[in-house]
Amino acid sequence: MSGCGRRAGRSARKRRRKRESAIQSVSLCHQLPYVSLMKFLHQRGFTSTLLQPNHFTDTGRGLQAQKTIKPGQLLISLPESCLLTTSTVLDSYLGPYIKSWKPCLSPLLALCVFLVCERHRGEDSDWFPYIDVLPTSYTCPTYFPDDVVTVLSTSVRRRALEQREAVLEMHSSNQDFFRFLQPIMSQPVEDVLTYEALRWAWCSVNTRSVFMSRPSSHFLSGQDVYALAPFLDLLNHRPDVQVSAGFSDVTGCYEIRSAAGIRRYQQAFINYGSHDNQRLLLEYGFVAPGNPHSVVYVDTDLLVQVLRGDRSLDQKIKFLKENNFLHNLTVSSEGPSWRLMTVLRLLALPQTLYPQWKAVLLGQAVSEDREQWSIETARTLCHQLLQDTHIALDKISHLLQQCEQSIREQLDVVKSLRLEERCILGSSLELLRGMLRQQSSCQPDDNAVS
Secondary structure (H helix, E strand, O other): OOEOOOOOOHHHHHHHHHHHHHOOEEEOOOOHHHHHHHHHHHHOOOOOOOEEEEEEOOOEEEEEEOOOEOOOOEEEEEEHHHOEOHHHHHOOOOHHHHHHOOOOEOHHHHHHHHHHHHHHHHHHOOOHHHHOOOOOOOOOHHHOOHHHHOOOOHHHHHHHHHHHHHHHHHHHOOHHHHHHOHHHOOOOHHHHOOHHHHHHHHHHHHHHEEEOOOOOOOOEOOOOOEEEOOOHHHOEEOOOOOEEEEEEOOOOEEEEEEOOOEOOOOEEEEOOOOOOHHHHHHHHOOOOOOOOOOOEEOOHHHHHHHOOOOOOHHHHHHHHHHOOOOOOOEEEOOEEOHHHHHHHHHHOOOHHHHHHHHHHHOOOOEOHHHHHHHHHHHHHHHHHHHHHHHHHHHHHHHHHOOOOHHHHHHHHHHHHHHHHHHHHHHHHHHHHHHHHHHHHOOOOOOOOEO
């Protein structure tokens, strides 16, 4: 949850302040669910008055600074008694059932089942004030219907389907345990622990929990790093914000400090990490405007499609895979990544130069004509990706005209990502054109692989 970004320049800070002055917000602190939440947290030892929940026109719900927060000052300190962890679950009515079940449940599943059961209990739940302010649905890909999944880029679509399959598998493979819980259910367990309910809980944990490494329990299987943090989880992400975050053994609280400080009445942000927007969409269900980490991914399938006339392509792909070079091939607004260009330089070589392939992966230059081929191939890849993006944006526009509100919210997020991809690819193509012009005037390198 901690992150470190570059300090913005003076002009960038002026532009940001101008945007901030145009943002409006409405206080939520007098609405009953938030009154109940604050009462719940105060009873558990949380006393901070620095932040209050607001609805902002640009981000939706968030937390507003009620006082100027100085650089390095504590932004929030949430006592451990306010955190929902696996200890909470094991100490609850679910504890005896989880402890006696073999094979052991994962910490994630234990938290998901607890959330579903607590939501089912309604106002009888001790955690009702928190559950009552959780979103009822999410814009994570596991919620996407097929029509929305099809307008994702190839790399995001594949991971979205993997995410959906993971939740389906979690639900289907734990039916025996769910039935084991019937004695504590007021309704048939199949009507409570449904796929839809588990999906909601899975997204709640994955999008809203903070990282908090916990001692392993012999009642659970796997790494235990999730902690749901009521109120704190209303803090939104901004990629240029710097914070330090973590659980303090000294104070017994989960603490966040602001590196640069926050002006009074501005929204307080944190940084989830140096994530590109594809990852933010997949893991959190949103896209960050102006994200400096944003890239477009190039899939192996696209490489194969563009280079299908190369008879030695299978051997080259196998070689790249063996050397762990086929993942994280990206294009940014500053052009193709070093990794992608290195792969293209190797793909430019004939099979007769197989002994030189390893040297190219280690940074050996290639001849001028091979370098030009690599740049032209990168341009072809960007053209293909841009064409796919234009087709997707046309489909999104069509779907937006005939969909319901929940689907509209999902499409709006995907549209934001696709528009960003269009900008990145356009900038990259312009840069590649310049590289080709520069390449035509370069002197040949006598040491290059030809």
